[in-house]
Amino acid sequence: MIKKITILIAILLFTIGNVNAQEKLVVKANEKYKSYSFSPAIDIYTKVIEKGFVSADLLDKLANSYYYNADYKQAAEIYQRLVSEYESDVTAEQYFRYAQTLRTLGDYELSNSILKKFYDISSTGENASLSKDKVASFEDIKENTDKFKISKFQYNTIHNEFAPSFYNEGLLFSSDRDTGNLAKNRHTWNSRDFLDLYKVNADSTSLNKVVKLDKNINTRYHESTSAVTRDGSTMYFTRNNYKEGKKVEDSEGVVRLKIFRADFIDGMWTNITELPFNSDNYSVAHPALSRDEKTLYFASDMPGTYGLSDIYRTTINDDDTFSTPENLGGNINTDSRETFPYVSDEGVLYFSSDGHLGLGGLDVFATKIANNTLTGSIVNVGAPVNSNMDDFTFIFDSENRNGYFASNRKEGVGEDDIYAVVENEPLVLDCIQEITGTVRDKISNEILVGASIKVIDENNEEISSTIMSSNGVYNITLDCNKGNFVRAVVEGYVPSEKYLAKSNGEPQVVDFYLERDKVTAGMGDDLAKLLQLSTIYFDLNKFDIRPDAEIEIQKVIVAMEKFSSLKIKVNSHTDSRGKDAYNLWLSQKRAEATVNYMVSKGIDATRLQGEGFGETRLVNKCENGVPCTIKEHQLNRRSEFIIIE
Template identity: 65%
Template sequence: MTKKGQFLVLVLCCTFLNNLSAQEIEEKENRLVTKANERYEEYSFRPAIDIYKRVLDKGYVSADLLKKLGNSYYFNADYTEAADTYKRLVEDYTKEVEAEDYFRYAQTLKTLGDYDGSKEFMLKFVELTSDDNRAKLYKSERDFLEDIKQNSGRYNVEPFQYNSPYSDFAPSFYKEGLIFSSDRDTGNLARYRHTWNSKDFLDLYKVNADSISMNAVSKLGEEVNTRLHESTSITTRDGNTLYFTRNNFKEGKYIKDEEGVIRLKIFRATLSDGIWTNIEELPFNSDSYSIAHPALSPDEKTLYFVSDMKGSLGASDIFMVEIKEDGSFGVPRNLGNTINTEARETFPFVTSEDILYFSSDGHPGLGGLDVFATKIAEGKFNGAVVNVGEPVNSKMDDFTFIMDEETRKGYFASNRAEGQGADDIYAFLETKPLKLECIQEITGTVRDKISNQVLVGATVKVIDENNEEVMTTITDSEGNYSLSLDCNQGNFVRASIQGYVPSEEYLGRSDGKAKIIDFYLERDTVTAGFGDDLAKLLQLSTIYFDFDKYNIRKDSEVEVEKVIAAMEKYPSLKIKVNSHTDSRGKDAYNLWLSEKRAEATVKYMISQGISEDRLSGEGFGETKLMNRCANGVKCSKAEHELNRRSEFIIME
């Protein structure tokens, strides 16, 4: 073989080896991405982040990788890194950005205090969605930052004295103290609480909250705390029944679903001689979805919890289920789309006054998870959802809010920067009650649509969305009405009066600003028959004439215009103008004068566009007086004026 041939073989071999090496590298990177995606799908975001970053550092990048890395940072509450990753995604892969990517980027920027940037990407999110509750809330006319400002400053907040350098959260009242969740004995700094990540080993602790000794903190008991993961809890008032969240496991082993996720379940235990016994999982738990974060109603007949089960609106929704007298359970029910959004609603707590507190990043807030409140009325969950404001809420995540309404004291957790650990518990005193009632003042006038005449004695009703009458009122002597309604719910305001077609206007939930609603009712033409006086049907003022005159007065032109408007609306309507005088003057003259008045009225109407063949007129002189003021009877000018009139009779 020639040297040239040997050289070509060497080049080809080197090229093959280089290609093989590149292929091996690509396969290795793909394996890494697959492994990261597996961790991502298991909600193990910290391991996923480490792998995604390794792949990125080697130059392998895609829209899908950036989305998952950004989401991993987002759900692990690392908002600075999340913002940088989302920024790269929206700039380099614009066509592949989806609505949820814009929403999480907007939330991330808000958490970092960039409200202008958050608004920019929230608008992009709104453009890509139509029926998303978050978009509807954002598109409403309310200034949510102003609402939050109005609700702020009602709490005195201080750090809980038993916080550790690790994660402490999920306080719940227990006898004279608290139960809370912590990973202080494991040294695990991962942030579990936002997701269904079950890999963080948390335990339940109890503490006498008023003790000054650090030894007051102790584990709840080895019957409840295992080598597995226990968190969020609630006890009955007597302290003898405990509901808590734990990993899905069986015979000491983790159970994974089809996607490899270790789900969460709620367990129940009873206290007997100081030991937690009869620990059992609730019957509506599942290996396919998570059930977590229990809360009880004031009467302890309802359990609230969080789940991503089928039928959930978002990443996690709040549900309720009946606790029957024998300890069994009813069928879980979603609280609905007033409370739940397409994002995360979690960590419910219900006070003795039936106020539901929960955390959400779907309702408008300051950033991350915020604490919200809503009044539960007769099992209905359609009341206003209110952000509790600063200093409970911050730009970071704020969650697991509880409060004793007798003392106005409570606790919550947050990962704000000034905290001691990954998450910290804070104690607070509420100095001013949160305003949850929403009363809206509605005023207006009810009028005839054609004549503009006010309708006295018209009925105005408020009817709720279940078509139940809430309240009613009557218009006064000037046709005015006023009423107050509950603006936490949608209402119909309906006006009606005999002889008219009812009219109504729908008012959705609002911020309670006063509103004016004027109603203009149309005549029910079926009630008007031949021979009726249209002037009475339209509630016109009398068409008066000056003494010994037959030209129409300026004040009467307005009333005649109303008759003209009626005839324009109903083209088949024919009118006969009947004109009358008072008794003063000779009878024959009065008859002539009344005929001239009828003629003048008809001519005026023709001049305003009414066809001549639809009009006729007749004068009756003083033959049809309205009162006692006949010849020889002494009457006042006002009494005589009543007889100088025109009528508008409906003809065939």
């Protein structure tokens, strides 16, 4: 009996010890996983599972480790096991990543069915609209097939080459071809040598040698993605976090990435400084410059990031300081990876992502930056740029319509290779431009509330329309990728329109001044009232034309120029103060002054008459002896424009 108890205790202690040992292995693997050391994590997770210790979390981390190490076959097998053994625990994110992995392997039918499960789960959650957009955009990928022609980069080797960037007449790129580092210095993400920056004249046979940048740039750690100003004087590049020759780890043992800036002086890169928003606790990497070189785009997993990495931007001030980094928002960034931004001279943001629906792995996407905003649709650039593997670091020369990108597709020479790209046909990208303005009567300047504003395309088809609001301003948007006509229409007026060529989406003000299609007036009508002019007033005891009256008379002149048969009689008046005879004389002088002014502006004198009526036609009660205010008397010192023919 004692022997049996001893055996049971021994078995129990062995089991407990074994469990504790596996728990320690899992803890160690999780540490590797958190530090992005996926290769060691895979080894540990696999051993633990082989010993029979399995959980949904363990399978998820193992599948993700394979996924981020681009071993999609193994990732799919583990995701499939996760889905079949722990179906009730599977999240929308895991379904989406499983579907993406299947697409990488070319199993589109199963991918679509898994994608449907992803949508079924997420459509009731917080990301419902985003999920629907992902599913809806699936067929749109086909529309961009063959927009580009690709060819292999002649300087690829059996090593890694990626991250091309334009530099003078050639390229900079990153490679691990010649680091000379020992195994202890290898990059734990993929167990490859650390990376350095190289330059080459990609378009000339006179330079057929790849040159490594000087030691001020390249260190014994990582140097990769770069962006150089047009004049070649300043470079931003990615480097591992290290100080005084030693790597710096965060609290979880991760060596983070940082962006550095360097100046090119006397043939050497110098003044190397890290950017102020770098951190020892998160990564900042993959710089890209806007066309005016006043905005720096980059990728980071800093606090506030939607997923594993997001794209941010910061303003480069005139004194070389930087604004607080701005996350580009949920239209660009997802709960997965968005990285490797590039901005073309046309204001198109290219980036890589495995969070937007693609052909598998990281795909290259594009969206238009319109008026510094990124609210347009996200377009997958399609095959052959995108494949069922990882496709990334896309750059594009808008003038020459060519560029480069990197991919780990199977037909490459090494693991990551650079490919040259030439555009066959432009991508179709959203470009939303806001147009505002007013619609007024050309003569009276009256705001025509209720005017209809239409956007007409170059085929004379109406795209959209709006009605001018009661505050006198209209607001409408149009597609600034192409030319459009903006047309104003009001009943009783001749329509007017303005052509707007394709643009970068900057808001524009377009005001319209419409002409009446006919003047509905008869003998004896006051043209000033028909045109809704302000009354022509005069100062006390004066008959000269005041500046405010001059503006209104100009409107009458425009009407007479428009309608050549129109004849006018100017009736002028005074208030009741002063003697009757004097007032009759003063009003006559006012009529003559008005007529003479119009004749001086080009109106034929035969079309004009003038008569003064003194105080005989008062518009209010202010007769002789009746007390009135100054304003009330002013109303009677006026000229009218009576139609006589």
